[in-house]
Amino acid sequence: MKQPSRRAFLKTAALAGGTVAGLSATAKAGPKNVLSPDRNGVLVDTTVCIGCRSCEYACRTAHGLPTPPLETYGDKTVFKEMRRPNTGALTVVNQYPNPTKSDLPYYVKVQCMHCDHPACVSACIVGAFSKQENGAIIWDTDKCIGCRYCMAACPFQIPSFEYEKALNPEIRKCDFCYTRTQENKLPACVDACPVEALTFGPREEVVRIAKQRMATYGNRYVNHVYGELEAGGTGWMYLAGRDFADLKFPKLGASPAPGVSEAIQHGIFAYFVPPVALYAILGAIMWMTKTREEGA
Amino acid sequence: MKHWSLCLITLFLFSPTGFGQGSKWEKHAPPPHTDVQCQTCHACPKPTKTDPCLVKCPRMHILPGHHPEQTGPNVLQMGDIASQYGPVVFAHKLHAEMSEMSGGCYDCHHYNSTAMTILSCRECHPKSRARADISMPDLKGAYHRQCMDCHRQWTHSTDCNGCHLKNEPGKTDAEAMRARELAGKVHPEVPLPTRVSYETRNQNGSYVTFFHDDHAKRFGLKCADCHKQEGCVRCHDVTKSKTADTKIREVKTQRSMEQLHEPCFSCHASDKCESCHVAAPMKAFDHARSSGWALNRFHLALSCQKCHGEKKRFTKVDTKCQTCHKGWTAAAFKHRITGLQLDETHGGLECESCHIEMNFAKPPSCAGCHEDKTYPAQRPGKMVSTTTNN
Ligand code: SF4
Ligand code: SF4
Secondary structure, rough: OOOOHHHHHHHHHHHHHHHHHHHHHHOOOOOOOOOOOOOOOEEEOOOOOOOOOHHHHHHHHHOOOOOOOOOHHHHHHHOOOOOOOOOOOOEEEEOOOOOOOOOOOEEEEHHHHHHOHHHHHHHHHOEEEEEEOOOEEEOOOOOOOOOOOOHOOOEEEOEEEEEOOOOOOOOOOOOHHHHHHHHOOHHHHHHHHOOOOOOEEHHHHHHHHHHHHHHHHHHHOOOOOOOOOHHHOOOOOEEOOHHHHOOOOOOEEEEEEOOOHHHHHHHHHOOOOOHHHHHHHHHHHHHHHHHHHHOO | OOOHHHHHHHHHHOOOOOOOOOOOOOOOOOOOOOOOOOOHHEEEOOOOOOOOOOOOOOOOOOOOOOHHHHHHOOOOOEEOOOOOEEOEEEEEHHHHHHHHHOHHHHHHOOOOOOOOOOOHHHHHHOOOOOOOOOOOOOHHHHHHHHHHHHHHHHHHOHHHOOOOOOOOOOOOOOHHHHHHHOOOOOOOOOOOOOOOOEEOOOOOOOEEOOOHHHHHOOOOHHHHHHHHOOOOHHHHOOOOOOOOHHHOOOOOOOOOOOHHHHHHHHHHHHHHHHHEEEEOOOOOOHHHHHHHHHHHHHHHHHHHHHHHHOOOOOOOOOOOOOHHOOOOOOOOOOOOOOOOOOHHHHHHOOOHHOHHHOOOOOOOOOOOOOOOOOOOOOOEEEEOOOOOOO
């Protein structure tokens, strides 16, 4: 175990860093954005995943979402279409052909990447989003005003919005099973995966394991750990047997790029717009957008 | 004892990467791989005979050799999740028999101790998924990785109930029944093809005919000599005859030129392309056509190796009787053994009179004495039954 003093120091440093990185204006509200050295990560080995979708089932059950019976998850026809996580399914698995072994297609589980430098946290103007010590990016539904800046900011297009709900629509995404991990349980998907395609552990350790696997089973993998550096590093990382671009992973640089979102936030706060006015403006924008959508 | 441990320390200090040639090591059978370090197998710096402090999971291929598959367990029952499912019945022997062509025992027992004991999965793979050492999969992951890679290929399904039977009242006997059923089961004999003809992209000769029967039976090759990394789906595929999901199946397995030729080249490396790539599928192997010497009766019954030496490249043999039949003499030879009993006149002749230059591959000639006779229209004796040997 690490020395508490060192950890405390690092936390403060990370907090300070986060503040400089553009949260000064909301410092009072203080959305948490810590980069703890103890943060967790998950390695998704897409060469091991068998596409059973047990993780999808476990995720829905753990989050109290409507869940079809487990037996129906064996249905392979769902793979005919590419799916994205949405408000009803916070994680989904997609299938891609394996050019060298047609009988063993690749499967890629998609969910929030739990970025080290989360664009969603930076973009959220009311500080509803936060990055916790254990690495989870969570959000506070009570604070959320439904502006959907997080959706626009996320480089992986993860947060989704309950458009279908007229009253109290909410933002939804994978929360790294925050409640479960607080109780020292594994994330539901990690726990359920029959082949342990999902390896959960301290992020540093997860990166080490990923590199070790590439070194030991060289011809199984392309030489890249997706997420180690992408978008400034992510909590969830991937190994793959074919080029990540072929598996529809966005090509991202190593710099955390919440750029646009920060600009919006800074712009608003730079002119000392009081929160009440802000709500009014945003309300108007939302109303307008909504009318336009309904009209379309 | 003192001397022994001193020697160990010395070796440990000066030769950490290899087992030295020191005489004391004679007591310790050297591991088959020279790159094995002491620490791979011994946890303490001073292993002794009484306390060799062997590492439980050495994580290295140091299995000294195959043990006969009969000594492995027949059927295993794995009941780790007894609260939800009945035990999984695993036909160990049946799988071991089949594994020969796809990596053998190593496929599952990939790391072993030097102590000649075969480690089971649970001895290295921990039962808990939440754990400090995440460098290898937990037991659940390890099991499923081994099973699912093959089973999902041929069933195209990842359903649990192929192996796991849910605990339900009244179903308690199901596993026991399955275990009994699998216990005596052996893998059915694989029907071997006689001849396989491949259509290739070679422009000078697109057909390659492979005489499977000859290679497997006559030349005595073992299955694993050619089928080294054969997936189970070569034979097992529940949807093969049905219309398969085209989305998955349209991608053909790509194999490089080297990979395609590898099984042939281990023997035929010096052959020219044209010896295999020809314009039409070849007929079955015919000794007369290929060598000019038709085999009959006794010679036909022999294995190829008898005349041509061991498998791998066969050498051309001349047709002199003495080459194989050491000490053969014309005087002691009874011609009737060939099926033709020479009449009195011809029985006294030298072999060369009819078999020109003692070349028995060519038909005999009557021209030396008779102007108007030919063989086999006219025969120098009578045909006799060749089924008896007198
Ligand atoms: S993937 Fe998107 S939603 Fe998840 S932490 Fe990163 S920016 Fe936020
Ligand atoms: S549970 Fe594991 S193996 Fe199954 S689809 Fe999810 S990640 Fe893949």
